[in-house]
Amino acid sequence: MPIRKYLYILIVSFSSLYIHSSTINKLTYAAWEKADVDLLYVLPSKINSETKILFVIHGASRNAERYLSMWINEAKDKNVLLIAPRFKKEDHPYYSTLGMATHDGKLIDDKNIWLNDSLERFFTLFKEKYKLSSDQYLVYGFSGGSQFVHRYLMYGNDRGVQKAAIGSAGWYTFIQDSPFPYGIKNMPLEPGRIEWLMSKEVLFLLGDMDNNPNHSSLNKSPGSMKQGFNRYERGINYFDHLIRIGNEFQTPFRWRYSVMRGVDHDMKRMTQPAIEFLLKDLEYKY
Secondary structure (H helix, E strand, O other): OOOOOEEEEEOOOOHHHOOOOOOOEEEEEOOOOOOOEEEEEEOOOOOOOOOEEEEEEOOOOOOHHHHHHHHHHHHOOEOEEEEEEEOOOOOOOOHHHOOOEOOOOOEOOOHHHOOOOHHHHHHHHHHHHHOOOOOOEEEEEEOHHHHHHHHHHHHOOOOOEEEEEEEOOOOOOOOOOOOOOOOOOOOOOOOOHHHHHHHOEEEEEEEOOOOOOOOOOOOOOHHHHOOOOOHHHHHHHHHHHHHHHHHHHOOOOOOEEEEEOOOOOOHHHHHHHHHHHHOOOOEOOO
8 A cells, every 4th residue: 555645735825827815725636556646635714514615627738726726706605615626738648538548549558547536536535634524515517628527427436426517528428339438338337227217407508609510629539529529519419318218217306407608619608607506515514
């Protein structure tokens, strides 16, 4: 077993994205055999046993600071601990597939670098450090972060997600007989996972102007192109697919579908409804 080592660094200056009075802290998670992951986090004004944890997963820019900054003001009066992992490109180039496959569909056999235990580990660290009572957490992902989140819902070692919001993924893993990461043919889901996936409260966000087939970061591999020619089309096809899966398994489908009119691949505008959805009912209870 590797020696558990945590490096705490207080960030006192944070460029133009530093938000008002909330302090952003950094912890480098190194208690595994995988490459280290920086965890940026913001503590609530008063932390207690009822504090909830909310993960914010970055997109391909890997700018965890910017993603986290979008939540700070909205969360300042909420009993929530915000955590934004930063999966560095040189260490975790395929984080959006949980490190289980390349972006062009080649499986990665080395399970030691897979990230399907990442949120569970990060959550346990903060839960134990701050003596939190909840066994569940919240999670948001945009673009590449949305890819990470929906695949974590499918393949995460834990089932600790209480609520999730995902926006504008470039491509998806369908529950169908296609090779992973486009389908689950050679990466089957554990028994009961589909029913659990269907039952979660998930806000599924799309922008109807996120329809550029030539967008620089859009995955154009053959497997992705079969899902649609742009993010908007792929998102519609994926959600329709989940409805059919829910009917096939005769299980309640609790995901919510929201199309934002006039919005393209805009992280700032896409994040606002996710904030409202995930921070609801997280006020302090006196």
